[in-house]
Amino acid sequence: xxxxxxxxxxxxxxxxxxxxxxxxxxxxxxxxxxxxxxxxxxxxxxxxxxxxxxxxxxxxxxxxxxxxxxxxxxxxxxxxxxxxxxxxxxxxxxxx
Amino acid sequence: xxxxxxxxxxxxxxxxxxxxxxxxxxxxxxxxxxxxxxxxxxxxxxxxxxxxxxxxxxxxxxxxxxxxxxxxxxxxxxxxxxxxxxxxxxxxxxxxxxxxxxxxxxxxxxxxxxxxxxx
Numbered sequence: 001x002x003x004x005x006x007x008x009x010x011x012x013x014x015x016x017x018x019x020x021x022x023x024x025x026x027x028x029x030x031x032x033x034x035x036x037x038x039x040x041x042x043x044x045x046x047x048x049x050x051x052x053x054x055x056x057x058x059x060x061x062x063x064x065x066x067x068x069x070x071x072x073x074x075x076x077x078x079x080x081x082x083x084x085x086x087x088x089x090x091x092x093x094x095x096x
Numbered sequence: 097x098x099x100x101x102x103x104x105x106x107x108x109x110x111x112x113x114x115x116x117x118x119x120x121x122x123x124x125x126x127x128x129x130x131x132x133x134x135x136x137x138x139x140x141x142x143x144x145x146x147x148x149x150x151x152x153x154x155x156x157x158x159x160x161x162x163x164x165x166x167x168x169x170x171x172x173x174x175x176x177x178x179x180x181x182x183x184x185x186x187x188x189x190x191x192x193x194x195x196x197x198x199x200x201x202x203x204x205x206x207x208x209x210x211x212x213x214x215x
Contacts, residue, residue, distance in 0.1 A: 031178050031198030058177060059198030066197075066204035 026055040027084050034060055035067050038089065042073060047093045050076065056084040064089070099130045101209035103202075107138030111151045114142055114159055117215050118166040125169040132209075133166070134202055135194070136176035138183065139215075143175050143194045167193050174201065 026034035121131035
């Protein structure tokens with residue numbers, strides 16, 4: 001069962017290992033802000049933890065993919081919502 | 097497949113700088129080289145709908161025809177829409193065959209290209 005804490009981090013039990021999820025609301029923000037926030041968030045978490053990024057900048061889908069590819073992190077999923085995209089990114093060890 | 101990236105920062109106010117990336121990219125595709133053109137700053141004006149139709153230089157075809165030739169050859173077109181904000185232009189109104197991307201994608205393209213030319 002997930003539980004929210006005031007810092008926007010969610011602790012989920014998955015196979016007995018706690019997974020921290022950082023949430024970023026970048027809706028209404030334009031390039032490069034969603035990527036800059038994603039980069040900051042990924043630095044705060046441990047390898048294997050995830051970040052959920054919500055953004056509506058039209059450049060976001062391709063840029064998140066580019067960012068993940070170059071930074072060596074994993075873009076787990078991209079979901080198209082009514083008025084924004086929701087990206088799930090998992091921190092991976094080290095850059096390419 | 098080798099990759100070439102053309103970065104177009106010049107716009108339709110300097111028409112003599114607008115043709116070369118399309119001609120080079122079309123030629124690259126014919127050479128078996130993957131070609132991408134990235135439009136930013138004033139370069140954005142080239143891929144705004146209807147603008148290129150009014151650009152024609154010397155005995156060259158209209159710029160819009162040269163763009164179409166590049167697209168038909170398989171050249172990928174990317175644009176930085178934030179440049180519109182920088183220039184005080186209306187967002188949107190870009191050609192349908194141009195994909196809106198941003199800073200992360202331009203950095204990736206430069207890192208992964210075998211060569212990058214700036215116009």
